[in-house]
Amino acid sequence: MQPFTYERPADVAAALAAIGKPGAKFLGGGTNLLDLMKVDAETPQHLVDVSRLPLAQISDEEGGLRIGATVTNSDLAGDPRVRERYPVLSRAVLNGASGQLRNQATTGGNLLQRTRCYYFYDPSMPCNKRVPGSGCSALKGYNRIHAVLGASDACIAVHPSDMAVALAVLDAEVEVQSASGQRRIKIADFHRLPEAAPEKDTILGNGELITAVILPPAPPGGQIYRKVRDRASYDFALVSVAAVVETEGDRIRSARIAMGGVAHKPWRAFEAERRLAGAVLSDDAFAAAGEAAVKGAVGRGHNDFKIPLAARTVARALTDAAAQKKA
Amino acid sequence: MRNTSVTRRGLFGGGAALGATLQSGSALAQSPPPGAGAPPVDVSLKVNGAQHELRLDPRTTLLDALREHLALTGTKKGCDHGQCGACTVLIDGIRKNSCLNLALSCDDLEITTIEGLGREEALHPVQTAFVEHDGFQCGFCTPGQICSAVGMLAELKRGLPSAVTPELAAAAMEVAETEVRERMSGNICRCAAYPNIVAAILDAAGKA
Structure with missing residues (x-):
């Protein structure tokens, strides 16, 4: 690990002032940043520990919920309002990491975690995300866990978060603050596709701090999070799907689909959603939506299996969401 | 380190430092030498x-x-x-x-x-249960398993759900084998003493 200096400011204003120091980085729960620092994939010169900022509350806001940035994954998944009104979010968080990690990882940090691409973690290998311009080792390397949608020749990494997939299907917003003010970013716009600059995971500017995630009122209909992984617990998604389906009689009134494990960001399948609106409830409709959700997907060899797997997981999640009792 | 006497740990620590010095010419050794x-x-x-x-x-x-x-x-x-x-x-x-x-x-x-x-003469109930159920083989993972189990049982008591909880909104959580296995998945046992670890935790759940 490279040497660094450390400070733990008491409030947001002090944290925003501290982040201006050379090579400074915010430290939340640290479950990912510290891990990356140990392998020299991250080399901050100064750590601004924001884990004890007074941002650990979940409060009712505008018919939805405001989740403070330092609310831990455990506290988020266990909140009675989240369990009752946003079960897809609670389920997604509970399907990620381990009990110990969820007790430490924060809401803001979860959004900012880096890819688990093994070449990103290995400083002896080229990686455009770690060292811009050095090349992508995964393109012609072992790419079983990599992206099938929205990738570029510069990077085929996937975003590893389960939580962010649920936030995408719920149309959450990310509240950020900097020395120059506050803004809200739609979750769909928050994470980037790799294009020619995979070193940037998000659209956050220098010195911007996530202060909260805002959930709009819960969408009507059944909510499902379905995750497919190599082990039954404590593993990253090969493919995951967050689905919300509202039915009326024998028809689908509306549907929302977000996928994880397939792209550089949580992937909303808007075209598949449009096709489902007003369609007759049927296995065929859900199967077709699954196919539409992976339209344009490109396999890189070892990850070819993800394309049919994603289509089927979408169909299954939609089926289960439609079958749920409506609140 | 304050302890300046020769210890097994001290010798191992010195050995690791020597290893790092020898490696420092390779591309993999990016960390600075100790003291820098x-x-x-x-x-x-x-x-x-x-x-x-x-x-x-x-x-x-x-x-x-x-x-x-x-x-x-x-x-x-x-x-x-x-x-x-x-x-x-x-x-x-x-x-x-x-x-x-x-x-x-x-x-x-x-x-x-x-x-x-716990203390040797007054073990924590989870420690006692691990002994009674032979919840280990080599023992390396055991302190982590036990600390994790103590924390996990407190989470169950507080009503925190898990990925396998059938009714997410239920106020009280059931102490079941499926729940224990899911909630303890962050503790690996390479001897695979899992059946006895689970049995020990289920036994301790009533006492912890």
């Missing part, structure tokens, strides 16, 4: 009820502070990346991986390690 870090800083750690004043390199993890500076070697270093759970301790009663916490981040917090859970 940022200036040490004062840290106050409260471990098992006792206050300790330490002067540490800022890079020191809670795990290394416990093992190398406080000689509390019950907490084990397995993977050092939060994947195996051998380093699990309780921080303010909540189970966490000590390898993924900087010691600096832990001042003012109550840290409980396996050494603080």
Whole structure:
């Protein structure tokens, strides 16, 4: 690990002032940043520990919920309002990491975690995300866990978060603050596709701090999070799907689909959603939506299996969401 | 380190430093040699009820502070990346991986390690259950398993759900084998003593 200096400011204003120091980085729960620092994939010169900022509350806001940035994954998944009104979010968080990690990882940090691409973690290998311009080792390397949608020749990494997939299907917003003010970013716009600059995971500017995630009122209909992984617990998604389906009689009134494990960001399948609106409830409709959700997907060899797997997981999640009792 | 006498740990530490020096020509050895870090800083750690004043390199993890500076070697270093759970301790009663916490981040917090859970003549109920059910083979993962189980049972009592909880909105959680297995998935046992670990935890659930 490279040497660094450390400070733990008491409030947001002090944290925003501290982040201006050379090579400074915010430290939340640290479950990912510290891990990356140990392998020299991250080399901050100064750590601004924001884990004890007074941002650990979940409060009712505008018919939805405001989740403070330092609310831990455990506290988020266990909140009675989240369990009752946003079960897809609670389920997604509970399907990620381990009990110990969820007790430490924060809401803001979860959004900012880096890819688990093994070449990103290995400083002896080229990686455009770690060292811009050095090349992508995964393109012609072992790419079983990599992206099938929205990738570029510069990077085929996937975003590893389960939580962010649920936030995408719920149309959450990310509240950020900097020395120059506050803004809200739609979750769909928050994470980037790799294009020619995979070193940037998000659209956050220098010195911007996530202060909260805002959930709009819960969408009507059944909510499902379905995750497919190599082990039954404590593993990253090969493919995951967050689905919300509202039915009326024998028809689908509306549907929302977000996928994880397939792209550089949580992937909303808007075209598949449009096709489902007003369609007759049927296995065929859900199967077709699954196919539409992976339209344009490109396999890189070892990850070819993800394309049919994603289509089927979408169909299954939609089926289960439609079958749920409506609140 | 304050202890200047020759110890097994001291010899191992010296050996590791020598290894790092020999490797320093390779592309893999990107960490600076020992001693080249940022200036040490004062840290106050409260471990098992006792206050300790330490002067540490800022890079020191809670795990290394416990093992190398406080000689509390019950907490084990397995993977050092939060994947195996051998380093699990309780921080303010909540189970966490000590390898993924900087010691600096832990001042003012109550840290409980396996050494603080029970005493030889008065074991913690979870420790007793592990002994009774033979919940280990080589024993390396056991302190982490036990600390994790203590934290996990408290989470069950507080009504926190898990990925396998059938009714997410239910107020009370059932202590079932499926729940224990899912909730303990952050603790790996390479001897695969899982059946006995689960049995021990289920037994202790009534007593813990």
